[in-house]
Amino acid sequence: MTTQTRPDRAIAPASPARPIASWGLGDGQAIPWEYAPAPESRDLVKLKDRYGLFIGGREVAASDGAYFTSVDPATELPLAEVARGTAADMDRAVRAARGAFRRRWGRLPGKERAKYLYRIARILQERSREFAVLESMDSGKPIKESRDVDVPLAAAHFWYYAGWADKLEYAFPGRVARPLGVAGQVIPWNFPLLMLAWKIAPALAAGNTVVLKPASTTPLSALLFADVCRQANLPAGVVNIVPGPGEVGMSLVRHPDVDKVAFTGSTEIGRKIAAGVAGTDKALTLELGGKAANIVFEDAPLDQAIEGIVNGIYFNQGEVCCAGSRLLVQESIADPLIDRLKDRLATIRVGDPLDKNTDVGAINSRAQLEKITELVASGQAEGAEMYQPACNLPERGYFFRPTLFTNVAQSHRIAREEIFGPVLSVLTFRTPEEAVEKANNTPYGLSAGVWTEKGSRILAMVKRMKAGVVWANTFNRFDPTSPFGGYKESGYGREGGRHGLISYVRLEDR
Amino acid sequence: MAAPRIDVRKTYKLYIGGEFPRSESGRSYEVAGSDGAPLANAVRGSRKDLRDAVRAARKAFEPWAARTAMNRGQVLYRVAELMEGRRDQFVTEVARAEGLRDARARALVDLSIDRWVWYAGWADKIGQILGSSNPVAAPYFNFTIPEPTGVVGLVASETSSLLGLVSRLAPVVVSGNTTVIIASETRPLPAVTLAEVLATSDLPGGVVNLLTGLKHELLPVLAAHVDVDALDLWGAPPDMQAALETAAADDIKRLARRPRGVADARFDWTDDQAAQRPEWIAAFLEMKTVWHPVGM
Numbered sequence: 001m002t003t004q005t006r007p008d009r010a011i012a013p014a015s016p017a018r019p020i021a022s023w024g025l026g027d028g029q030a031i032p033w034e035y036a037p038a039p040e041s042r043d044l045v046k047l048k049d050r051y052g053l054f055i056g057g058r059e060v061a062a063s064d065g066a067y068f069t070s071v072d073p074a075t076e077l078p079l080a081e082v083a084r085g086t087a088a089d090m091d092r093a094v095r096a097a098r099g100a101f102r103r104r105w106g107r108l109p110g111k112e113r114a115k116y117l118y119r120i121a122r123i124l125q126e127r128s129r130e131f132a133v134l135e136s137m138d139s140g141k142p143i144k145e146s147r148d149v150d151v152p153l154a155a156a157h158f159w160y161y162a163g164w165a166d167k168l169e170y171a172f173p174g175r176v177a178r179p180l181g182v183a184g185q186v187i188p189w190n191f192p193l194l195m196l197a198w199k200i201a202p203a204l205a206a207g208n209t210v211v212l213k214p215a216s217t218t219p220l221s222a223l224l225f226a227d228v229c230r231q232a233n234l235p236a237g238v239v240n241i242v243p244g245p246g247e248v249g250m251s252l253v254r255h256p257d258v259d260k261v262a263f264t265g266s267t268e269i270g271r272k273i274a275a276g277v278a279g280t281d282k283a284l285t286l287e288l289g290g291k292a293a294n295i296v297f298e299d300a301p302l303d304q305a306i307e308g309i310v311n312g313i314y315f316n317q318g319e320v321c322c323a324g325s326r327l328l329v330q331e332s333i334a335d336p337l338i339d340r341l342k343d344r345l346a347t348i349r350v351g352d353p354l355d356k357n358t359d360v361g362a363i364n365s366r367a368q369l370e371k372i373t374e375l376v377a378s379g380q381a382e383g384a385e386m387y388q389p390a391c392n393l394p395e396r397g398y399f400f401r402p403t404l405f406t407n408v409a410q411s412h413r414i415a416r417e418e419i420f421g422p423v424l425s426v427l428t429f430r431t432p433e434e435a436v437e438k439a440n441n442t443p444y445g446l447s448a449g450v451w452t453e454k455g456s457r458i459l460a461m462v463k464r465m466k467a468g469v470v471w472a473n474t475f476n477r478f479d480p481t482s483p484f485g486g487y488k489e490s491g492y493g494r495e496g497g498r499h500g501l502i503s504y505v506r507l508e509d510r
Numbered sequence: 511m512a513a514p515r516i517d518v519r520k521t522y523k524l525y526i527g528g529e530f531p532r533s534e535s536g537r538s539y540e541v542a543g544s545d546g547a548p549l550a551n552a553v554r555g556s557r558k559d560l561r562d563a564v565r566a567a568r569k570a571f572e573p574w575a576a577r578t579a580m581n582r583g584q585v586l587y588r589v590a591e592l593m594e595g596r597r598d599q600f601v602t603e604v605a606r607a608e609g610l611r612d613a614r615a616r617a618l619v620d621l622s623i624d625r626w627v628w629y630a631g632w633a634d635k636i637g638q639i640l641g642s643s644n645p646v647a648a649p650y651f652n653f654t655i656p657e658p659t660g661v662v663g664l665v666a667s668e669t670s671s672l673l674g675l676v677s678r679l680a681p682v683v684v685s686g687n688t689t690v691i692i693a694s695e696t697r698p699l700p701a702v703t704l705a706e707v708l709a710t711s712d713l714p715g716g717v718v719n720l721l722t723g724l725k726h727e728l729l730p731v732l733a734a735h736v737d738v739d740a741l742d743l744w745g746a747p748p749d750m751q752a753a754l755e756t757a758a759a760d761d762i763k764r765l766a767r768r769p770r771g772v773a774d775a776r777f778d779w780t781d782d783q784a785a786q787r788p789e790w791i792a793a794f795l796e797m798k799t800v801w802h803p804v805g806m
Contacts, residue, residue, distance in 0.1 A: 477648065491762060
C-alpha cells in the first residue's frame with residue numbers, strides 16, 4: 001500500500017538537498033510559498049558506534065555479546081549499535097539494583113536523595129539541546145516537540161519529584177511511606193526520555209532503585225541518560241538500563257526479586273504483564289492504550305477547537321496513547337468544521353524531524369508504519385471517506401500523511417482500534433447524551449476532550465466521561481504535578497503529582 | 511398442657527438486585543457450626559446466579575454513584591442503625607458460625623456496626639483527602655477528583671463471617687461502587703442475615719448483591735466476568751490466587767489482594783488501625799484529572 005501513502009512520490013520527488021518538499025493546500029491547491037529548510041544541527045550529538053548496557057554504574061556488553069541497530073526512522077539509516085540485553089543481563093541488573101537499594105539508596109535520607117534528583121533535573125536542562133536532537137533522531141518526532149515538550153517536561157518531572165523525596169511524611173499523613181525495593185520499568189518508544197522520567201523520578205524519590213527497559217527502537221536517549229547519572233554521581237546500581245526486545249522486558253517483569261512493575265505501552269502487552277505478575281506480591285501500574293473522544297459542541301470556540309483537534313491527533317505523529325483519535329462533532333456544525341479542518345491540515349508540514357518548521361515527523365518504525373497503513377486501508381474498505389492533504393513526503397524514511405476520515409461508523413475498525421498514527425476518525429452526534437454514549441463506547445478510558453463555551457456543560461461532561469484525563473477547551477497538556485492515567489482497559493495507577501508517588505511506596509502504620 | 515412450640519426456621523437465600531431468590535439451579539449445601547452440628551442449608555449459587563448478580567450491580571452503579579456523598583453517608587449510617595436493632599440475632603449467628611462465646615461474638619457484632627459508622631463518615635471526606643488541585647506550570651486550572659471504579663467483585667473473608675465482610679464491604683460501597691459478594695463458604699449465614707438488613711435499609715437494590723456457594727465454582731467465573739471492573743481477593747483461597755489474577759488480567763481488572771504473609775484466619779479484624787483504612791476506599795477509586803485554560 002505504499003503508493004496509497006505517497007501518491008505524489010513519482011510526480012514530485014524531494015531533492016536530497018531539500019528534504020522537505022513543497023506544501024500543498026487542501027483539494028490539490030498549491031500553497032503559494034515554501035519554507036526554507038531550517039534543520040537543527042546534528043553536531044551536538046556525539047553518537048558512539050556502540051552502546052553497552054548500563055548496569056551497576058558501568059557500561060557492559062550483553063551476556064551473549066549481541067548487538068542490535070537503532071535506526072533513524074526519517075532516513076532509515078543506522079544510528080548506532082546497541083547491546084541487546086538478555087534474561088541473564090536482566091538478572092545482573094536486578095541484582096545490581098537490589099545491592100544499591102540495600103547498601104545505599106534505601107538508607108539514604110530523603111533530603112540527600114532529593115539533591116541527586118535536583119542534579120539530574122539540572123543536567124537535563126543543561127544538556128537539553130543535545131537530548132532534543134538525539135530524541136528526534138532516534139524516534140522521528142519533530143525537534144519542535146522534543147525541544148519544547150519532551151525534554152523540558154522530563155527535566156520538570158525530576159525537579160518535581162526531587163522535592164517529594166524529603167517530604168514523604170507529608171504526602172501520606174498518618175502513615176509511614178516506605179520504598180518498595182527494586183522497580184522493574186518497561187517503557188514505549190513514543191516519548192522515550194519523557195517516559196523514562198515519568199518512571200524513574202518518582203521511583204527514586206520514594207527510595208526505590210530501578211531497572212529500566214527502553215523500547216527496542218528508541219534506546220539512545222535512555223543510554224545518554226546513563227551519562228547523566230554518571231555526571232550526577234548517582235550511586236552505582238540505583239539506575240540500570242537494559243535495552244532489548246519485548247521478551248527481555250518480560251524477564252524483568254517475571255524476575256522474582258522485582259518488587260514493583262511499571263509498564264507503559266499497549267493494552268495487549270499490558271494484559272501479558274498483568275498475567276506475568278499474577279499470584280505474586282509485586283505492585284503493578286499500567287498505562288496502556290487509548291481511543292480518546294474529542295467532543296466538539298456547536299457552541300465551541302471554533303478557532304481554538306480546530307487547533308486542539310489538530311494538536312490532539314497530529315501531535316507526535318498521533319503516536320500518543322491519549323491522542324484524540326475520535327472526533328465527535330455536533331451535527332449542526334459538522335460540515336463547516338470539517339471544511340476548516342481540511343484547510344488547516346493543508347498547512348501541516350510533514351518531513352525532516354530535525355527541521356524546526358516540521359509539524360509531523362517520521363513514524364517511529366517500519367512496523368508501525370505498516371500497522372497504520374493497514375488500519376487506514378481498513379477504513380477505506382469499510383466505507384469511511386478518506387482525506388489527506390496533498391503534501392509531498394520525503395523520499396526515504398517512514399512517513400505518513402496526516403489523514404482524516406469522515407462518514408465513520410462506530411463499528412469501523414478505525415473508530416474502535418488504537419491506530420497510534422496521524423489518523424483522525426470523525427463521527428457526529430446530535431444530543432449531549434449521544435456524545436456521552438459514543439465517547440464511552442470503548443474498552444479504553446485514558447483521556448477525553450470537551451469543547452464548549454458553556455461552563456456547566458463542561459463540568460457535566462467531565463463527570464460523565466469514563467476517562468482518567470479530561471481536557472476541556474484544550475488537549476494534550478501534561479505537567480509533572482498533574483496525575484495521568486487510565487480508566488478501564490487503559491490501565492491503572494497514576495503518574496504525576498502526589499498520586500504518582502503512591503505507586504512506589506508501601507504505607508505502614510506509624 | 512399445650513404441645514411444645516416448634517421453631518419456624520429461616521431459609522437462607524441469595525440477595526440479588528434487592529430480592530431474595532433461591533438459586534435458579536435449585537442446589538444447596540449444608541452448613542455446619544464449628545462443633546460440626548448442622549446449622550442450615552445455604553444456597554449453592556450458580557454461574558447463572560452470579561451473572562444475574564453482576565447485571566444487577568451494573569444497573570445499580572450509575573444511580574448509586576450519582577447520589578450525593580452526604581446521602582451515601584446517611585445510607586451507610588442507616589445500615590448501622592438497623593444492625594443495632596438486630597444485634598442479638600447477629601450475636602447468635604456469629605457465635606454459632608465461628609464457635610465463639612456470646613461475649614466475644616457480641617464484641618465482633620458491635621465492631622461491625624461501628625465500622626459502618628466509621629465508613630459512613632468518609633463518604634463526604636475521602637474526595638477531600640485524595641483529590642487535589644495541581645499547580646501546573648501553565649495557565650490552566652487543573653484538578654484531580656476520585657470517582658468510584660464500578661462493579662467490584664468481593665471475595666469475603668472465609669473466617670470472619672461478619673466483621674471481616676463488613677470491614678471490606680463498607681469501603682467499597684461508600685464511594686459509589688456496587689458489588690457482588692461471594693460470602694464465606696463455610697460460615698455464610700451471618701452474611702445472609704446482613705443482606706436482610708441491607709434490604710430493609712435505604713441502600714438501593716443491586717448496590718450489594720450476595721451469593722453463597724462454593725468458592726472454587728464461583729470465583730473463576732467472577733474473575734473472568736468482563737463486566738466486573740475490580741476484585742477484592744481478600745478471601746480467595748491461596749491456591750486459587752494466581753489463576754484468578756491471571757483471569758483478571760484479561761480485561762485489566764483492578765485488584766486488591768491480601769498481602770502475602772497476612773493469613774485471613776489470623777488477621778485481627780478488631781484492630782481498628784489495621785482493619786479500617788481509607789486506603790481500602792482508595793483501592794476502588796479512579797482518579798480523574800481535569801484541565802481547563804485560564805483566560806479573560
